[in-house]
């Protein structure tokens with residue numbers, strides 16, 4: 001995977017300009033499918049940014065298009081700061097820890 005914005009364990013996808021796409025990033029294949037319109041082989045194309053917004057799609061905080069805006073309660077849940085002492089470290093795991101996780105995964 002050469003594009004760092006396309007995580008290995010995510011459903012993120014990009015509409016590749018190499019195949020005539022618009023180059024936008026999508027949070028899911030569902031959102032990707034929503035930005036394509038027309039009949040394959042006839043007039044298949046990407047929606048413009050304006051058309052995507054008009055269809056209720058939006059970009060999330062990471063810049064990926066999502067099929068619709070997050071409902072307000074979910075936005076609150078995502079943006080609410082973690083309680084004191086409950087913060088989850090986002091630092092990379094120590095090497096040996098990662099190795100043991102991998103071992104567990106494959107057993």
Ligand SMILES: [Zn+2]
Pocket residue numbers: 015021022023024035046047
């Ligand atoms: Zn596209």
